[in-house]
Amino acid sequence: MGENDGEEIEDLPPSAKLVFKVLEYDGPLTQKQIVEESMLSARTVRYALERLEEIGMVDEDIYFADARQSLYRLEEPVVADGNGAEERPKDACCAE
Numbered sequence: 387m388g389e390n391d392g393e394e395i396e397d398l399p400p401s402a403k404l405v406f407k408v409l410e411y412d413g414p415l416t417q418k419q420i421v422e423e424s425m426l427s428a429r430t431v432r433y434a435l436e437r438l439e440e441i442g443m444v445d446e447d448i449y450f451a452d453a454r455q456s457l458y459r460l461e462e463p464v465v466a467d468g469n470g471a472e473e474r475p476k477d478a479c480c481a482e
Contacts, residue, residue: 393441401426402434406443406460414459416449 395406401424408423409415415423420431435458438444442461449457 395441395443398437398441399434401430402437405431405434406438409444409458409460414447414457416452416455416457418455420458 395403398406404424404426405420408420412419412423417428417431417435420426420435421428424431426434435444435446439446445459445461447457447459449455
């Protein structure tokens with residue numbers, strides 16, 4: 387199922403939605419931290435992260451404190467600028 391086939395967050399199972407919300411409120415987190423926060427099984431969290439990665443909602447990075455683990459964070463949202471063009475939101479430190 388390599389492509390997302392138009393799938394969105396609303397189409398995902400409840401466990402993936404919960405993992406999304408945990409990352410939204412507490413992220414970025416390791417898989418182990420997500421398991422602790424969500425109280426889901428490790429297998430369920432792995433599946434949820436897979437699904438979220440497939441649709442481009444979650445990004446996986448290296449966790450520098452322990453390179454054996456990955457750090458998961460939500461992808462930066464793309465917002466419309468009002469003229470029909472899409473752009474990435476600017477950081478608060480860099481806003482004009």
